[in-house]
Amino acid sequence: MPSLASAALADPTVLPSALILAVAAVAGALAASGAVWGLLRAYRPALTATGRSGLFAVFGQALDAVSTLVGVDVLAFTERVTASRAVLEAAGALPTAPALGTGWLFVLVKLGLAVAVLALVRPELDATPARAKTLLLMAGTVGLVPGVSNLLRFPVA
Numbered sequence: 001m002p003s004l005a006s007a008a009l010a011d012p013t014v015l016p017s018a019l020i021l022a023v024a025a026v027a028g029a030l031a032a033s034g035a036v037w038g039l040l041r042a043y044r045p046a047l048t049a050t051g052r053s054g055l056f057a058v059f060g061q062a063l064d065a066v067s068t069l070v071g072v073d074v075l076a077f078t079e080r081v082t083a084s085r086a087v088l089e090a091a092g093a094l095p096t097a098p099a100l101g102t103g104w105l106f107v108l109v110k111l112g113l114a115v116a117v118l119a120l121v122r123p124e125l126d127a128t129p130a131r132a133k134t135l136l137l138m139a140g141t142v143g144l145v146p147g148v149s150n151l152l153r154f155p156v157a
Contacts, residue, residue, distance in 0.1 A: 025066050025067040026151070028069075036058050054118050058140075060141060
C-alpha cells in the first residue's frame with residue numbers, strides 16, 4: 001500500500017480530494033450521531049442518561065459506518081470484515097443498490113447496534129456507573145479506530 005506522502009507526490013490532487021471526502025465522512029458521522037441522539041432524547045430519554053460516554057459510543061460507530069459508506073460507495077474499497085461485508089452484500093442485492101449504493105444499510109445497522117449497546121449498558125449505569133461508562137468508551141473506540149483507519153486510507157484509493 002503506498003504511503004500518504006508517495007500518493008501526494010504522484011498526484012497533487014490526491015490530498016485535497018481525500019481531505020474533502022474525510023471531512024464529509026466526519027460531518028456525516030456527526031450528523032448521524034446527532035440525529036440518533038436527538039431521537040433518543042425525544043423518544044427514549046433513559047438511554048441518553050449515559051451522557052457523553054453514550055454519545056461517544058454512537059459517534060464512534062457512526063464514524064466507522066459513514067467512512068465505510070464513503071470508502072465502499074465512492075472510492076470502491078472492499079470491506080475486509082466478514083460480517084460487514086455480508087451487510088454490504090445484502091444491500092447490494094436490494095433494488096435500491098443502483099440508486100443508493102450499499103453503504104446506507106451498513107450505516108443503519110451500525111447505528112442500530114450502537115443504540116442496542118446503550119440499551120444493554122443503561123441498567124448497569126445505576127449499579128456501577130464507572131463500569132458502564134468504560135463499556136461505552138470501549139464500544140465507541142471499537143468504532144472510532146476503524147473509522148479513523150478508513151479516513152487514512154482515502155488518499156491512497
